[in-house]
Amino acid sequence: MFKNESDFKELVSQLNIDDKPNPSHQENLRQQMLSVFKESVQQKPKIILLQSVWRTIMKSRITKFATAAVIAVAVLLPLSYGATKLIKGFISIRQLPAIKYDGWGGALSPDGKHFAGVTWRGQLVVIDTSTGEKRKLTEKNCTGNVVWSADGSEIAVVSSSGGNNTLLAVSAKTGKTRSLMEEQRWIELEDWSPDGKFISVVRATKPVMVNLENKKETVLAEEWEAPPRFSPNADLVSYVTKEAGRSILHLQKIDGTSHAKYMDFPGGISQPLWSPDGSYIVFKGTQKGVDREYKDLWALRVQGSQFVGAPLPVVPDVGQMEFCNWSQNGQLAYQTGFSLGGIFTLPVDLQTGKATGSPRQLVRARGWKMYCWSPDGKQIAVHVGQGKLTFLSASTGEQIREVSLPEGIETNKRISWSPDGKWIVLSGWDRENKNGVFLITVETGEAKLLVPLEGPIAFSPTWSPDSKTIAYGYKGDVYVVNIEDGKPRRITAPQEKREYKEAGRGRPVFAPDGRSVAYIVGKRVLATTIDGKETREIFHLKNEKLIINVFDWSPDGRHIVFTPANNEIWCAPTDGGEPFRIADTSNLGQNSWLPRWSPTGEAIVFNVYHEKYQYWVMENFLSVE
Amino acid sequence: MIIFAILCNIFTYGAIILVTMVGAMAEIVRQKDTDELVLQARTDADALGQLYDLYYDRIFQFCVHRLFSKETAEDITSSVFLTVADRIRGFKGQTQADFQNWLYAIAINQTNAYIRKTSRRQKLLEEASASSGVSDTDSADDSAEPNWPVLYQAVLRLKPKHQTIVTLRFFENLDFEQIGQIIKIRPATVRVTLHRILKQLRNHLQSVLDGEK
Numbered sequence: 001m002f003k004n005e006s007d008f009k010e011l012v013s014q015l016n017i018d019d020k021p022n023p024s025h026q027e028n029l030r031q032q033m034l035s036v037f038k039e040s041v042q043q044k045p046k047i048i049l050l051q052s053v054w055r056t057i058m059k060s061r062i063t064k065f066a067t068a069a070v071i072a073v074a075v076l077l078p079l080s081y082g083a084t085k086l087i088k089g090f091i092s093i094r095q096l097p098a099i100k101y102d103g104w105g106g107a108l109s110p111d112g113k114h115f116a117g118v119t120w121r122g123q124l125v126v127i128d129t130s131t132g133e134k135r136k137l138t139e140k141n142c143t144g145n146v147v148w149s150a151d152g153s154e155i156a157v158v159s160s161s162g163g164n165n166t167l168l169a170v171s172a173k174t175g176k177t178r179s180l181m182e183e184q185r186w187i188e189l190e191d192w193s194p195d196g197k198f199i200s201v202v203r204a205t206k207p208v209m210v211n212l213e214n215k216k217e218t219v220l221a222e223e224w225e226a227p228p229r230f231s232p233n234a235d236l237v238s239y240v241t242k243e244a245g246r247s248i249l250h251l252q253k254i255d256g257t258s259h260a261k262y263m264d265f266p267g268g269i270s271q272p273l274w275s276p277d278g279s280y281i282v283f284k285g286t287q288k289g290v291d292r293e294y295k296d297l298w299a300l301r302v303q304g305s306q307f308v309g310a311p312l313p314v315v316p317d318v319g320q321m322e323f324c325n326w327s328q329n330g331q332l333a334y335q336t337g338f339s340l341g342g343i344f345t346l347p348v349d350l351q352t353g354k355a356t357g358s359p360r361q362l363v364r365a366r367g368w369k370m371y372c373w374s375p376d377g378k379q380i381a382v383h384v385g386q387g388k389l390t391f392l393s394a395s396t397g398e399q400i401r402e403v404s405l406p407e408g409i410e411t412n413k414r415i416s417w418s419p420d421g422k423w424i425v426l427s428g429w430d431r432e433n434k435n436g437v438f439l440i441t442v443e444t445g446e447a448k449l450l451v452p453l454e455g456p457i458a459f460s461p462t463w464s465p466d467s468k469t470i471a472y473g474y475k476g477d478v479y480v481v482n483i484e485d486g487k488p489r490r491i492t493a494p495q496e497k498r499e500y501k502e503a504g505r506g507r508p509v510f511a512p513d514g515r516s517v518a519y520i521v522g523k524r525v526l527a528t529t530i531d532g533k534e535t536r537e538i539f540h541l542k543n544e545k546l547i548i549n550v551f552d553w554s555p556d557g558r559h560i561v562f563t564p565a566n567n568e569i570w571c572a573p574t575d576g577g578e579p580f581r582i583a584d585t586s587n588l589g590q591n592s593w594l595p596r597w598s599p600t601g602e603a604i605v606f607n608v609y610h611e612k613y614q615y616w617v618m619e620n621f622l623s624v625e
Numbered sequence: 626m627i628i629f630a631i632l633c634n635i636f637t638y639g640a641i642i643l644v645t646m647v648g649a650m651a652e653i654v655r656q657k658d659t660d661e662l663v664l665q666a667r668t669d670a671d672a673l674g675q676l677y678d679l680y681y682d683r684i685f686q687f688c689v690h691r692l693f694s695k696e697t698a699e700d701i702t703s704s705v706f707l708t709v710a711d712r713i714r715g716f717k718g719q720t721q722a723d724f725q726n727w728l729y730a731i732a733i734n735q736t737n738a739y740i741r742k743t744s745r746r747q748k749l750l751e752e753a754s755a756s757s758g759v760s761d762t763d764s765a766d767d768s769a770e771p772n773w774p775v776l777y778q779a780v781l782r783l784k785p786k787h788q789t790i791v792t793l794r795f796f797e798n799l800d801f802e803q804i805g806q807i808i809k810i811r812p813a814t815v816r817v818t819l820h821r822i823l824k825q826l827r828n829h830l831q832s833v834l835d836g837e838k
Binding site for chain 2: 002004005008009011012015017018019021025026029030032033036037038040
């Protein structure tokens with residue numbers, strides 16, 4: 001064995017190693033190499049330079065680390081400065097999926113991290129926009145809109161209890177409340193000035209600004225179209241009114257020293273919002289085109305206390321968006337979503353009152369709709385809003401025709417088609433604020449105000465089988481009116497019983513025999529003869545968990561169908577038998593309502609409420625800047 | 626006579642000196658020619674071809690010494706010269722020594738990269754082991770001298786960098802300074818390291834001869 005380097009060298013020299021090259025490999029490789037060389041000669045010098053630079057970098061650790069540091073700085077520096085500005089310049093629209101909220105209009109906190117709103121149960125809640133964590137700040141009684149304070153520490157909300165309305169400032173962290181203002185009349189909170197000194201509310205139809213320090217009120221207009229909003233500097237207030245059919249956007253100094261109006265927009269102005277820097281007011285502009293109605297977002301520049309130029313369109317087709325607020329961090333929050341409910345039909349057996357099949361959607365619709373059967377059972381008339389009646393095929397749901405009602409008559413009560421087919425009766429109001437029971441001519445859509453009323457809207461007008469008399473509920477009583485003379489007559493006895501006082505009377509339906517009118521009193525359905533002399537119990541619901549929300553007679557008078565304000569439809573014999581459930585509609589939506597038995601007795605139509613709300617934010621959409 | 630003898634001697638020594646000087650001059654010229662070749666090879670295919678002819682054998686043999694298998698050595702040699710062809714335009718060296726160092730550096734990288742993969746290393750060991758099995762040096766006698774496969778197996782147990790030093794020093798006959806330039810360490814370090822490597826190699830060699838794996 002070798003002992004030193006010389007020995008090892010000797011050893012190696014004596015090894016018989018076959019390391020003689022193969023001439024053919026040598027020659028082939030030579031040609032191949034020269035071919036590669038010629039190709040590389042044609043490379044662009046830039047690539048060579050890059051290779052050279054790369055090799056220089058890779059020579060030592062120091063150059064490697066230095067290069068890595070340079071690259072990191074080159075990437076991070078623009079990201080934190082220039083690129084941030086660039087990124088901010090992009091329009092972004094994103095959903096806030098963590099917000100699961102169904103209630104009154106909510107609002108995003110100034111930093112965009114929380115969303116506050118009032119649930120239908122009257123609880124003020126705050127939701128973390130990232131995690132969806134929901135905190136309940138108040139137990140109940142809250143109602144309407146919420147407004148965040150400029151620093152995000154408090155939320156203003158109206159609390160109504162026992163006829164008193166208190167405007168509260170609720171701590172967003174602790175839920176601790178302090179009273180900002182007390183009011184006997186109904187008010188709707190609209191805004192809270194960023195300096196905390198003013199609030200704007202709508203009382204009846206009037207937009208009002210209130211100084212919270214001295215309680216001095218300023219009525220901004222007699223009637224509002226869009227609520228007052230304070231500018232980010234808290235020196236201006238803007239609101240919308242309507243004069244001679246034209247929307248007017250007002251810009252008024254809070255101290256009253258200046259008042260500008262913009263009245264040239266060719267359409268309706270709604271949901272105005274200030275941009276966080278106060279340089280623009282954006283609004284939803286509604287315009288009727290020859291082909292369709294356009295609802296776009298427009299922006300009007302504000303300088304000082306004046307409007308500058310004309311509004312510019314910034315986002316198209318915002319009709320489905322309900323704007324919440326525009327937070328200080330630049331996010332315009334809005335609500336949109338799916339309306340998956342509609343009018344459904346359920347096949348039933350008239351003899352037993354039981355369902356003979358599954359519910360089927362006849363037509364999709366948003367929210368609650370008012371509808372009635374035609375006397376022959378072939379059509380369904382639906383009040384679709386915006387002063388329109390639509391007539392649908394009862395078998396297919398296809399639209400047969402549509403009529404526009406004069407003065408855009410609206411309703412939110414059940415409607416009824418006269419058995420002779422000539423009229424539809426509805427209780428509602430028109431654009432001229434005429435309120436009462438209207439008779440609509442089915443053929444032409446002409447309207448006649450049969451019973452003018454003051455105050456609340458009458459309940460559920462219903463026809464007698466001979467088409468001569470209408471019954472309706474009003475202020476807890478049931479009235480009948482002959483369509484010839486239009487003179488209403490109360491048929492229910494004065495409200496003496498405690499049950500009546502608590503439950504009131506409502507939603508009358510003429511009995512199929514025409515001799516009485518049935519109506520709901522608490523958990524009972526009573527029927528009073530049209531002369532008012534006799535009242536008898538038709539049905540008494542003994543199930544403690546259910547209520548009678550709304551009901552209808554079967555055409556033969558042997559059953560009533562009712563909805564207990566949940567996802568079920570029930571049927572009850574009128575001879576005292578036990579009620580039974582005929583449909584579970586929980587797979588169709590959140591709630592079912594307004595069952596109407598067809599004149600032929602083969603089907604019941606009902607309304608399903610199925611709204612899935614989403615909350616989104618939109619940023620950097622003011623490309624007009 | 627004496628004068629004649631002296632003149633003859635002077636003539637002879639002069640001739641020797643002259644021949645030596647001419648030889649030295651020729652070497653200088655050749656060296657200058659090779660340096661020129663290196664500069665030209667960046668843009669000239671013929672010059673590159675001449676450099677290839679000068680170095681192909683050495684690089685191939687280096688690869689054989691590092692990889693045992695001639696077939697594998699051909700593959701790696703191809704890879705080395707194709708790399709040279711691809712990168713020669715960016716080569717910054719000025720002399721033949723620079724080119725040689727660069728060429729060896731590429732070959733070292735490529736052979737080490739090949740050996741670094743365990744499966745390939747194992748294959749080379751098996752191939753060497755199979756070759757040593759048919760040799761006549763399977764005795765465990767201390768006096769027995771290892772053949773090439775046995776020695777290769779022992780070398781392959783060293784660290785890759787140490788394998789390179791052994792190969793360059795004993796198979797390629799490079800001096801410490803050249804080795805230092807190629808693998809970027811000081812010549813003195815090469816010397817000290819080599820001393821340690823040989824000690825290690827002796828142990829490895831003994832274990833291979835003893836039949837250990």
